[in-house]
Amino acid sequence: MSKQKTSQIDGPTPKNSFGFRITQQNLQTAKALHQHQYLTVMSIEIHAETRGELSPNPEMDPIQVIFYSVYNDVPESEGPQITTGAIIVDKTSSTPGSSQEKITPHKPTLLEKSGIDNLVISYVSDEQELLDEFIQLVHRWDPDVMVGFEIQMLSLGYILQRAAHLSLNICPSLSRLPGTKDGNRFSAEKDPWGADYNTEIHIAGRIVLNLWRVLKHEITLNIYDFENVAYHVLHRRIPLYSFKSLSSWFNHRTHLYRWRVIDHYITRVKGLLQIIDQLDIIGKTSEFARVFGIEFYDVLSRGSQYRVESMMLRLAKPMNYIPVSPSVHQRARMRAPECIQLTLEPDSKFYTNPVVVLDFQSLYPSIMIAYNYCFSTCMGRLDLLAKAHEGQYEFGCTSLRQSPSVIRKLEDDITISPNGCCFVNQDVRKGIISKMVEEILNTRIMVKKAMKSYKDDKALYRMLNARQLGLKLIANVTYGYTGANFSGRMPCIEVGDSIVRKARESLERSIKLVEETPRWGARVVYGDTDSLFIEMKGKSKDEAFVIGQEIADTISNMFPKPMKLKFEKVVYLPCVLQTKKRYVGFMYETRDQKEPVFDAKGIETVRRDNCGAVSKILERCIKILFTSKDISQVKQFVIRQCQKLLEGKVSLQDCVFAKEYRGMAGYKPGACVPALQIARKRLKFDPRSEPRTGERVPYIIVYGTPGLPLIQLVREPRDMIKDPTLRLNGTYYITKQILPPLNRLFSLLGVDVFMWYNEMPKVIRIVPQSVTGAESKKGTISQYFATSNCPVCDEQTKQAICKKCMNDPQTTTVVLSSRIQHWEQIYSKLTQVCYTCMGCQDNKQPCISLDCPILFRRLQASQDNLRGDKLRQDMTKMLDF
DNA sequence: CGGCAAGCCTAG
DNA sequence: TAAGCTAGGCTTGCCG
Known part of the structure; x- marks a missing residue:
């Protein structure tokens, strides 16, 4: 990787400081590099012999098979691209040592169907040999990247932990520097800080990826297990088997079921590579590494501060700047920010007139450029500067001293930000951040232009897109860096505040202009930070497009370059503004667009803290409302869905919540959250089954004795399958999950959704009059289901179980x-x-x-x-x- | 019952 | 240890 990453920087007179020159030749080189990365990626999974319902535990459970798939990114002529195989411990294996063979499955039809063919299988006689063989395998392929879906409890982590249990440290042997101790480490179980984030595996010379964690940043999903990722990324449904099933199939004396186990894991190792390929993870990450000038692994593992610094310092050094490094104390003493972004309170209602959305394009970076706001151009606060003359005065988290003569000389070359900070003009000194951001934005424009002409070249297009994305990211977080308070290495409140204040002022000026221009007939109904929502009363969609463009142009002209209010070509018709940061609409992006696009921000349809049923029903309702404008149709739909829920005729999957587990140490004492509850329960049963920190833990809500706090009704979805007495708490789902968001929306139209539910004919639910003692606790089965017949003898009864049967x-x-x-x-x-x-x-x-x-x-x-x-x-x- | 803190997730 | 920022809405459980 390092081969391609750098050299450009020292190249002859680069066009800008980051060495990007978008020239024909340059693109060809880039293209050549991107067709093949000459990388080898190896995915690894293991099968261990588990006990009962327990998860594999390296202190007890031997590894029986190591599965792998290797992707070798070289031009095809040089060999096969993907090799998949397994190393199997087979005690009956007669050959001492390992034997390798290319097997043709003995049951071709079955195996072909499962896609098991062309596997490289080797057999070993014990675990020790398995590990040796694995080490050899790694050296044979010499992978640059090793990946497992979850590498702390399974996959590579399990192998290392198991080896450690057998008193072997195979970490160095797997590395590219077998002799050194540095850089090879993994922490087996406990970690001094109790956080799991840090229990990472380091193998010198190789990159080790914990895929699900990478994916968490890559795509937004409700649950990050392999099956769900495969479904959303590869559009394939892959079954999930329990460790128990897998172990029993593998160990079945007839070996008749072994293929299922093999099939399961092979699907997985292959799937990992397909996911990585589909999302272009390697390509994108490499590209980010090049753009930011940092290492591959750091792109994934480190924060945005690191990226900003990497770019900024490369610019600063040749200019003889050294960044300040304030102490924790200095940082803490820095002034608090005085300004906040402007978020208008929306005029909440259902809009049947077109609403035009305009927003400033990269507002914060544009301000940095337009007004030359930077650490290196800031003279400090005007009031302090005026008073200070000789002495030092407060600046950021340190202090500044300017001689009066300098101040006097600069008097005419200073701009004062709206919150009273002085910045020198760019002819005196061009700010580093301003320069950096300017180059980033310009480069991005060039890259985007280049993308247009390379639409057909998939590899190159992807690379350019990744680069463009990386540039956008970095431009947006540069402001965050100046304001980084608690972790920041170089925060400067004067700079950060000036940017925010200027942005605020610009937005306010724009609003004022719109409202003061009656010929537009427009009214600002909402705005957030850099955007304006403008209602065009009585105008058609076409007119809205025309006026929207005119407003955008007029306002852009009021501001210095490169500030630009962009008509993002968005007209909402109709739409609902609910509250700040929450709205939905039918969106038209071009004038001739026939079918609008459903676009929602902040409301439950886009949030992951409710279950599928909520977002689906809400979205349907909004669509019905928008297309038919007929509330009675909405009502009909809602009632039907509620009935289905009460009758329990709803897919379990639509009722699953999933929320992030922060780890045992991540909660305040006494915290009462479903994810934590489930983690505790799992820990009690099996310490290895605790959710990973950051994992999204699924749960459902079931019926229970009235009066129980909600937390007691939390169950894992699989409990539902195991324990048929559990019933989904339809009432909870309806009254606490589905109706409130609906009501928030429809109350804006003067409709009370709860009334619909209250008036709705419901299934008769007979709750037993008295719930007494232990007996009833055990027998919660029949307490909350709809029946008027005794489930035991089928006689009619008013109680859950008839008196006769109660007595027996x-x-x-x-x-x-x-x-x-x-x-x-x-x-x-x-x-x-x-x-x-x-x-x-x-x-x-x-x-x-x-x-x-x-x-x-x-x-x-x-x-x-x-x-x-x-x-x-x-x-x-x-x-x- | 209202107010509040904790927790979660999103907009920008 | 390393960690961009703030605003905002909403649920839940606890307390007075």
Whole structure:
């Protein structure tokens, strides 16, 4: 990687300080570099022999197989690109030492179907050999990047921990510098700070990626497990098996099920590489490394301060600048910021007139350039400067001294920011940040131009896009750097505040102009930091486009270059402004666009802290409202959905919440959060199953005794499958999750959504009058489900279980639990079949529906002791239940 | 019941 | 240890 990364910087008279010259030749070189990165990426997963329901534990469970897939990015003529294989411990393996062979599977049809072919399989006789073979494998391929989906508990981490358990430190042997101790480390279990972020694996000369963590920054998902990522990135549904199933299949004495295990992990190792390729992770990261001038791994592991500094210091050094490095104390003493961005309180309502959205293009960077705001041009606050004359005065987190003669000389070359800070003009001295940001923006424009002419060249286009993106990122965080308070290495409140204040002033001026120009007939209804939402009363969409452009041009002319109010070519028609930072609309980007795009900001449709049902229903409702403008249709839809929820006829997946787990140390004592609750529960059962810090932990809400705090109703989704007595808390989902967001929106139209629900005919739910003692706790089963028949004897009763059966608890228990067991069996079969079924893929949802012919047939086939009609009957019962 | 802190996630 | 920024809305549980 280092081969390609740098040399440009020292090249002959680069066009700008970062060495980007967008020339024909340059692009060709870049292209050549990007067609092949000459990188080798190896993905690794392991299978260990687990015990019961427990997760693999390196102190107990030996590794049975190491799976790998290697992507070798070289021109094709030089060899195959992807090699996939496994090293298997087989105690029966007669050959001492390892034997390598290219196997043709003995059951071709089965295996071909599963995609198991062309595997490089080697057998070893024990774990020790497995590790040796693995080390050799690594040296044979010599991968630049080693990756596992989760490398702390599984994959590479498990291998290292297991080796450590066997008193081996194989970290150095895996590295490219086997002799050195430096740079090879991994912390097995506990980490001095208790945080998991730092338990990373370092192997000298190789980059080790914990893929799910990388993906967290790459794409926005509700849950970051392999299956969900594969679904969203690769558009493939991949089944999830428990460790228990995998272990039992692997160890089955007939070896008949082993292929499933192999298939599972091979899908995974291959999938990892496909995900990396699909998202262009390696390409993008390398490109960022080049743009920022930092190392590959640092792009992923370090913050934006590091990036800004890398770019800024490269500019500063030749100019003989040294950055200040304030102490913690100095930083803490710095003045607090006095300005905040301007966020207007929106005129909250449903807009049927067109609303035009204008925003300043890269406002903060533009201000830095236009007004030459920078550390190196700031003279400090005017009041201090005037008083200070001889002595030192406060500046940023340090102090400044200017001789009066200098101040006097500069008097005519100073601009004063709206909050009273002085900056010298750019002919006196051009600010470093200003210069840096200017070059970044210019380069970005060049790159974007180049992208247009290379649309057909996928590799080059991707690279340019990555570069363009990197530049945009860095321009936007440069302001953050000046204001970085608590962690900042070089914050300067004067600079940061001036930028914010100027931005605020600019936006205010723009608003004023719009309101003072009656011929536009426009009214500003909302604005945030750099944007204006303008209602065009009585205007058509076309007129809105014309006037919008005119406003944008007029306002842009009021400001120095490169400040520009851009008509982002967005007209909303119609739209709803809910509150600050929350709005939705049908968006038109061009005048001739026929179908609008649904665009939502901040509301529940785009937030990950509610379940799928909430965002789906809300989005549907808004769409119905926008297209039909008929509230009764919305009402009808909402009521139907509520009924489905109450009847429990809703896909479990739509009711799953997932929130980030901060780690045991990440919560205040006494914190009461679902993710923490689940983590505690899992820890009690199996320390290895604790969610990773930063992991999004899924949960659902079930029914329970009335009065219980919500936290007691939190369950993991898989509990739902294991324990059929649990029922989704339809009431909670409706009244606490679905209706409130709907109501927030529709109350703006004077509609009370809760009324719809209250008036709705509901399923009769009979709650037992008295819940007494332990017996009822155990038997929560029937307390909250809709029936007026006794589930045991089927006699009519007003209670959950009729009096007769209540008096015969033993029979009741037996009847109920055996029925539960039966249902449970069918249900687990059902979900299993459904999740692996390819039949209704276009639905993109597991149907778990009786109407699915494929499901029904498969289920019937798997339950050969069941007659079709009986099965159907049972299934109906279960689904109702 | 209202006010408040903690927690989460988003806009810009 | 290393860590861009602030505003803002919303839920939940606790306290007076």
